[in-house]
Amino acid sequence: MNRTVVHDTFVLERSYPASPARVFGAFADIATKKQWWGPDEFDKDAEHELDFRVGGRETLSGTLPGSGSETFTYDGVYQDIVAGERIVYTYEMTMKGRRISVSVATLEFLPDGDQTRFVITEQGAYLDGLDTSAQREEGTNELLNALGTYLEKAI
């Protein structure tokens, strides 16, 4: 197998007309989080568990869309939680039994008048797990679909 590591950081930002406490609250327990978090491409029929405290875990596992029985897993640990202000967690993902990434995600809930500026920063080491032509093609098709869906909404 080709061993590769690609490092990347991306930042997404959005403003919500709600207090930081309320936006933070949407992440703070599984019942609330399930109301908006998914299902998404990767979470369809997934098992989702959440233990929201420092050192607590969040796990998701399921079947890759359109793949029959190929599995993915998500395993995260909450590293830092400041109520209403900040959440930092680390997570790894596997696909078909191979580790494909290890990441740090930082969520910041910043007061901005009567709104909340919500900033997500994801820093990741993306590993060689996807680096076979078949998986590459599959991943590409998925991206194309995801981009298409996203663009249809965005335009």
Add this chain to the structure above:
Amino acid sequence: MLKYSGELDLVFQALGDPTRRALVDRLAQGPATVSALAAPLPMSLPAVHQHLKVLEASGLIRSEKLGRTRTCHLDLTMLDTAQTWIESRKAMWLRRLDRLDAYLASLPPEEPAPDNRKGTST
């Protein structure tokens, strides 16, 4: 809000059309001639050529002319695996942020303004 490099802008633009996505889907199965690509589409050959041109400009596909036949194939180097994966995660977050927006909008109005709670402990 979200910035893409110029290359990815072209890819996004190229994929922002159902016909071009259908062409890419078809080419994901393997190379094909322009006439084979055009056959199932309800449009003229020049229109298909136009779409292929946009895809080629984005780097998503390449084509070669052999005699009178032009053959197209996907060029996956444009969409590096890691880049692909990173972009799909961003797209996933964007969908989640939309749903979070809808969820927050569905909640009853908040009572105390955040500012009132601070500095009123005395």
